[in-house]
Each structure stands twice: as C-alpha cells, then as structure tokens.
Amino acid sequence: MSFENLCDLLKRNNFKLTDQRKSILFTLYENKDSLMSPEDLLVAAKKRCTKLNLSTIYRNIEALLKLDLLYKHIKDNGSTLYKLKLKDSHAHHMICTKCGKTEAVDFCPIEAFKGIIDKKQFQLTEHKLELYGHCKECSDDE
Ligand SMILES: [Zn+2]
Ligand SMILES: [Zn+2]
Numbered sequence: 001m002s003f004e005n006l007c008d009l010l011k012r013n014n015f016k017l018t019d020q021r022k023s024i025l026f027t028l029y030e031n032k033d034s035l036m037s038p039e040d041l042l043v044a045a046k047k048r049c050t051k052l053n054l055s056t057i058y059r060n061i062e063a064l065l066k067l068d069l070l071y072k073h074i075k076d077n078g079s080t081l082y083k084l085k086l087k088d089s090h091a092h093h094m095i096c097t098k099c100g101k102t103e104a105v106d107f108c109p110i111e112a113f114k115g116i117i118d119k120k121q122f123q124l125t126e127h128k129l130e131l132y133g134h135c136k137e138c139s140d141d142e
Contacts, residue, residue: 003026003029006025006029006069013067019049020051020056020060021060022049023045023046023048024045024049024052024056024057024060026048027041027045028064028070028084031044031083032083032084034083035071035082035083035125036081036083037079037081037082038054038058039054041061042054042057061082069084069085069086070085071083071125071126090126090127091104092104092105092108092129093130094131095132095133096133096134096135097133097134098134098135099135099137099138101135101137105131109129110124110127
C-alpha cells in the first residue's frame, strides 16, 4: 500500500487529513517496519509539523486503532509501542529452490490461525510464510 492509498483509505473512513495528521501518518508510514513509542513518534513527526504535541499523538493513535490500522504492542514494562498495520504490507511467495523464481501468492491463510491465537491471548504483530518447491519449468526438466 502506498502512502497515497493509505490517505485515500482514511478519507473514505471520514478521517480528516489535517497537516498534523498527515505528518503523524507519514512518520508511521516511513517506519512501517518498526515499532514506535508515542514519544518516538512525536519526535520524528515534529520534524514535519512543529505544532504537534503528545496529546495530538495519542488522539491520532486512538483513531487509527479504531480503524484497525495500527498494531499495539505492550512491552513487559507496560509501555506501548505501535506500528502501522497495512493490509498488503506483506505477501507470501512460492519460491523455486532450483532456479530461484519467486512468485507472490495472492492469499493469506492467517485467518485460519485466528481461533488458536485468540485462545492463547497471543498478540500477533506479524507472520511469515514462504512456500518452497520446484516451479513448473524446473519440474518439467526432471
Ligand atoms: Zn524453477
Ligand atoms: Zn499473511
């Protein structure tokens, strides 16, 4: 998902994109692979919009959580970290171990694990799944 797509998605959810919000979003987007504390987010987002303060950050975190666009990670010491939850931020691949051809699979089986994950009260932040084997061309050679 590009940053523009993310903005469109938010607009469709009646999320008004003020400059403050855009700077927070952009910062989260730039750091979409790492967990950030609200304080980290404030320091980084302030580089784009100096008017920001911690309560703005918290309000926006709440709004993004409601839209299911943020992962919330609670550390042992009770502090919380966040990162964007982008629906297509991951893909699964079929990887040929002979020629190395890699093809994205347009399917994610994570829903099948939902029952187990919920039962264990496990807070899932990400997952990986790659399928290894031989592509059609390589199996034809056998
Ligand atoms: Zn192959
Ligand atoms: Zn997946």
